[in-house]
Amino acid sequence: MTREVLAIGPRSPPITGPGLKNRYIQSGLEDHGLDVTWVNTLETRPKTVVDILSKTLSYDAYILSASTKVRLGVAPLLATKLRAPDTHGALFPAGGEFADELRAMPGPLRQFYCRTFSTFDGVYPQTDELSRDLRALFDDSVQVRTVPNLRPLPERAxxxxxxxxxxxxxxxxxxxxxxxxxxxxxxxxxxxxxxxxxxxxxxxxxxxxxxxxxxxxxxxxxxxxxxxxxxxxxxxxxxxxxxxxxxxxxxxxxxxxxxxxxxxxxxxxxxxxxxxxxxxxxxxxxxxxxxxxxxxxxxxxxxxxxxxxxxxxxxxxxxxxxxxxxxxQYSVERVTAGIIENLDASGWDLPEPTVERSRTVEPM
Missing domain, CATH: 3.40.50.2000 (Glycogen Phosphorylase B;)
Incomplete structure (x- = not known):
């Protein structure tokens, strides 16, 4: 059963758009019984690289939620692990340029990265249009489904x-x-x-x-x-x-x-x-x-x-x-429940939620 997950990408603080998204994703997944260790790529690069290299050896489930530089740098490293049996990966591309980046690459490099990203069980862009674009680039073995941005609902009515x-x-x-x-x-x-x-x-x-x-x-x-x-x-x-x-x-x-x-x-x-x-x-x-x-x-x-x-x-x-x-539609509760459904559908063996989920998550 998948309980321990290594996640890589920006995580607030400091405050960034992708960093906030990842903070709320982590909170929601932990409410569903997952133990998520997050390597924060907003921190100093040498420390981050050491963390990634050391921790990828001991996990069997990975989340990569990052924009271009981190995505292109880390994905080939994770792909080596993801080709092993009973090892799972989920890719959450930040920003709106992922498909365009792949299409703009020279042929051999594009093929390399398409094969690399295809080692993930699922790719979860933020909009339906991005999902359509990415389905045209990956084969049917990769689950491509939309996972939108998310925020906590306000407590004040x-x-x-x-x-x-x-x-x-x-x-x-x-x-x-x-x-x-x-x-x-x-x-x-x-x-x-x-x-x-x-x-x-x-x-x-x-x-x-x-x-x-x-x-x-x-x-x-x-x-x-x-x-x-x-x-x-x-x-x-x-x-x-x-x-x-x-x-x-x-x-x-x-x-x-x-x-x-x-x-x-x-x-x-x-x-x-x-x-x-x-x-x-x-x-x-x-x-x-x-x-x-x-x-x-x-x-x-x-x-x-x-x-x-x-x-x-x-x-x-x-x-x-x-x-x-x-x-x-974009509450932390609803979006992370959708993430859990997607992970389960792509083969992750997930535990039952450990806490009753609340309507709100405390903002930073």
Whole structure:
């Protein structure tokens, strides 16, 4: 019976999107009776390499949940073990570029890595579109199933967040960089306010070191009344803060966008998402149900959606209800239960859960 698992990949702290996802995966799997030892690739590289080399000798079940560099570096090492009988592996590729990375490799290298990743019992990307792309690259012996991002549900009920406000409250939480579409967001916000819309915009996040975009963004933001930049928001405050907002802004055009944890946090908070139809966003946001989609860089469309929410409280309320319903699909409880089902279906002999699972997991 599989009880002890070695997992490799980033695990928060420090706070990163993949690191948070892995932290919640570990918590959920341990609730199901697995003893998960996690080698945290966010730590110093020499220590991490020594941990991986020493610990792979003594385990028969492995999870690799990482992005490109770690995935390509560690998978060949694990493949040697995974070819042995009664040894199991699960691959959770972080980000949205896994299939594109494989297709871009020269033929012999692509064949090598496809054979390497095929030694895992299952490959579990975060979106349905990624799953379809990967099924075309692997043979039928590899189970490819979607496992979305996940977050704990908030303990504070939506009814505790206060009454409705005449002012539409918009929020963005995430990295502050040009490819996140923040110039488009500020332009759409300005256009909506110029049209007389009663709206405020709160932006939370951090800049990359020495990014020249920082000065330009701060200058632009300071010129717009009601647009407020607050700096980085502690992770434990993200969902409570979004519960006090009416809608979440996600105008990204970032090439590496996969299944952003920020969208899961917005849904958990009951915040509908106004997002670009970019990469996998349409797999996550259902237009007219839990948010609105618009074409990248379409400032007029985003501004129109903002005005629509401000002018139609009934629509806003319906979208907020839809967001809360969607958020339940990405709870730690539900997603990790799906992981257990996938592992069991791929041949892992798993123990029964050791504790009664709760609705929430304490955030960091």
């Amino acid at each position: 939506a009814s505790d967040t206060g009454g409705p406000s005449d002012t539409l409250r918009l929020a963005y939480v995430g990295r502050i960089k040009e490819s996140k579409g923040l110039d488009d967001l500020l332009s759409a916000y300005e256009r909506a306010t110029d049209a007389g819309t009663d709206v405020v915009l709160d932006i939370y996040g951090h800049f990359l070191p020495d990014d020249p975009y920082e000065d330009r963004f701060l200058d632009r933001c300071s010129q717009l009344p009601g647009a407020r930049f607050h700096g980085k928001l502690p992770n434990e405050d993200v969902i409570p803060t979004l519960q006090d907002a009416d809608a979440f802004m996600f105008p990204t055009v970032y090439d590496g966008e996969g299944f952003p944890g920020a969208l899961v946090e917005a849904f958990a908070a009951g915040c509908p998402v106004l997002a670009t139809d970019w990469n996998f966003n349409a797999d996550i946001v259902t237009d007219g149900v839990d948010g609105r989609l618009f074409d990248p860089h379409d400032v007029a469309a985003l501004s129109s959606h903002i005005e629509e929410l401000a002018d139609d409280p009934a629509l806003l309320s319906d979208l907020q209800d839809g967001a809360r319903q969607t958020g339940r």
